[in-house]
Amino acid sequence: MRKHRTPEQWQALVDQHRDSGLSASQFCKQENIGYSSFCNWRKRLSDQPTDNSTDSGEASFLDLSSLMGTSPSSGLGWNIVLSLGNGVELRLSQNG
Known part of the structure; x- marks a missing residue:
């Protein structure tokens, strides 16, 4: 049964x-x-x-447009470091 x-x-x-x-x-x-x-x-x-x-290990997206300066003369930039595991990092940066 x-x-x-x-x-x-x-x-x-x-x-x-x-x-x-x-x-x-x-x-x-x-x-x-x-x-x-x-x-x-x-x-x-x-x-x-x-x-x-956030703990599931699944990919998710983050809108990075808020990191951009309001004008090219603002001098603001961004630095992003993605830790991929096993000591591997992906570094992205933009300076004004």
Whole structure:
């Protein structure tokens, strides 16, 4: 007989799997869960947007037009440093 689980129950199982150190196949056997159902729910839950998008590692955009001076004679410029990880940095700058 199939057990119907709520999205919250599937999320708990996905979290348990992540913390278990087991492969998805091993975890499903241990918990008596259908492998394809588990994989479908894991993908479905990972595709949902989160409230903490700044911590999600997903790309986002920042409008830099506010960094531009109001006139060319304002002398204002900008310096941007993007840390890409592993000590790699991308530096962008513009001086009036």
